[in-house]
Amino acid sequence: MDKALKKILADFTKNEGNIISLLQNIQDAFGYIPEDAVYCFSKELDIPASRFFGIATFYAQFHLSPRGKNIVTTCCGTACHVKGSERLLNGLKTELNLPEGEHTTSDREITIEKVNCVGACSIAPVVIINKKVHGKISADKLMKEIRLLRKQ
Amino acid sequence: MKNKPIIRICMGTGGIAAGGTEVMKAFKKQLKRKGIKADVKKHCLLHKVGCRGLCAKDVLVDIIVNKVKSTYQFIQPDMVQRIVDEHVINNVPVQDWLVTDDYHQFHNKQIKVVLSDCGTIDPEEISSYRAVGGYDALKQVLETGSPGDTIKTLKESGLRGRGGAGFPTGMKWEFCKNQSSPEKYIICNADEGDPGAFMDRSIIEGNPHAVIEGMVIGAYAIGAHKGYVYIRAEYPLAVERLRKALTHARKLKFLGKNILGKKFNFDIKVKLGAGAFVCGEETALIASIEGYRGMPRAKPPFPVYRGLWGNPTVINNVETLANVSYIIRNGAEWFASFGTEKSKGTKVFALTGKIRNSGLIEVPMGISLREIIYDIGGGIDKDVAFKAVQTGGPSGGCIPASLLNINVDYESLAQVGSIVGSGGMVVLDENDCMVNIAKFFLQFTQAESCGKCIPCRIGTKRLLEILERITAGDGRDEDLELLMNLSYDIKASSLCGLGQTAPNPILSTIKYFREEYEAHIKKKKCPAGVCRDLLDYAVLAEFCTGCGACKRVCPAGAVSGERKQVHRIDPELCVKCGACFEACKFKAIGKG
Structure with a gap:
């Protein structure tokens, strides 16, 4: 068994056997939840894999497929909505040439995501690029940041 | 040194997004340059603070010298040297960068209990x-x-x-x-x-x-x-x-x-x-x-x-x-001693949206909505008309201008079809479409419904579908009644608070803004100019300078025209993305 997985397993027993914490640890280690890891833990802990998947698909935080190197999260809270977050999202899709339903660029460089609210409403609209919060962002400024990401 | 100077830098999420970390670094550097660094803790207390409310003016910095506090707004790292030289060392505040009257007005009617120490103490000490x-x-x-x-x-x-x-x-x-x-x-x-x-x-x-x-x-x-x-x-x-x-x-x-x-x-x-x-x-x-x-x-x-x-x-x-x-x-x-008979104390609200001073406020229960929006919030951002305030998030409702004098407490807000909720207050102006707002909240509750009980799982989906067709121009005459009936049923039969309150945004917008729904359904028009499918874009010839900005951004090639000549949008090709409207600096693109 992989070292990373062993550590997660040890934490699981410490953590009152909480599957959500286990999945959070898996995602921290791999960036997403690989199917193989789920089956591995399912066998190891004798918990049906369906319970893992049931939880992973219930909570918005979990991702079942690999994500891009850079994560661009657009806040879609109420304040951001009335200040044009939808335009930002559409702009991102066009800029990155993403087909409908796709959130990661084919070169796995950038993934775009939505979040319900990051609670930074007084500086709406807000976009988070690799964990850094950008407030009062315009479509122009956002595209500049994206082009910067691509260059790196 | 008895009265050591105190420097407080706002480093909540808002402050950090505006550059708080860099401002902090700049202060450390400048203090060190002046030889104060050696005893930052002893002679000059430099520390971070959490949100003090008016995030729209971040980075906010307090300087306290000889017990006199001055607050600076919109501080960036390159401004720090002058503040240290003139204010911290020579005690002459930099007048140009101090907060203006609206900062004080924002705080005047607030009573801080929960937030009394937020923004003054160091949250990490x-x-x-x-x-x-x-x-x-x-x-x-x-x-x-x-x-x-x-x-x-x-x-x-x-x-x-x-x-x-x-x-x-x-x-x-x-x-x-x-x-x-x-x-x-x-x-x-x-x-x-x-x-x-x-x-x-x-x-x-x-x-x-x-x-x-x-x-x-x-x-x-x-x-x-x-x-x-x-x-x-x-x-x-x-x-x-x-x-x-x-x-x-x-x-x-x-x-x-x-x-x-x-x-x-x-x-x-x-x-x-x-x-x-x-x-x-x-x-x-x-x-x-x-x-x-x-x-x-x-x-x-x-x-x-x-x-x-x-x-x-x-x-x-x-x-x-x-x-x-x-x-x-x-x-x-x-x-x-604060508040009303049934709602005691103070409540923290997040005042956001189309408001001049957006931020975090704490007011006594029972204060009027008008005082919150005009006295504390400073009124509507830009010169447009106030339309409504949305309180209580997806479980709440929209309160129209005609009810601005109501008191903000648990009972009064419930009476007008909204709730205090956790304390979100999003201000909407005449450019916001109420049907779109209702749709926005239903998109949210529908996606967040856990799926356990049927009224919420299927009911919110149906509500959303009806709102989607109304905003797409396919609304039917009976839709309003259908929305209301379905809403009452979902409220009555859902298992938890999510479903029981999910229809509130619809019911309150129909109650106060029925004519907007009717314009969407009967005239196929969005009066606020938000619902994309109901809009037509056209060049206003008298304002068009022929700069070509709209032509460059149009993804559908629908704009034509020679340089310095009035341009034209082909309605057949237009995909109504609004890019031309955004790009035009001369307000020469009309929509409606």
């Missing part, structure tokens, strides 16, 4: 909280009070749950105290999921110890030895500060075994939410802590009787708990 009387309330309770006395004080204060439902906190604690169970729990609900609300985040970022102290007092009152803070993973800074605060509190014996030398053990664990709005509902939150899908169950039994792992559990909101230590320290009477 327990000594800073101790210096303003922090943990004195806990000492007082453990040394001279009994659990019964504590509950009595809470009941007399009239404090009601600040998470939305407004249940009297003292009563909740009493119910739980009266249960004879060896294991009891206290949970702090920091799963602030309402879009447009950030009270809880700011409180934890600005004064995490107040929440911890409230929890320890609560645990003592009900007889719990274990507590949880269920906090959103979307709030990384709040989580970090909370964890740090817990570690510090343990070191000083405010948490752990034999707290303050008494026979009372209590500790707190942090549980990260995983991004499900429904987990703000208490039974769903419990399921989530237990490691299951966050699905609510029927109540009763209420969590105070059967909660976490089947044991009596008190669940309080962040703001509720943060009030506790101030109530104990200042007395129930003091707290009850």
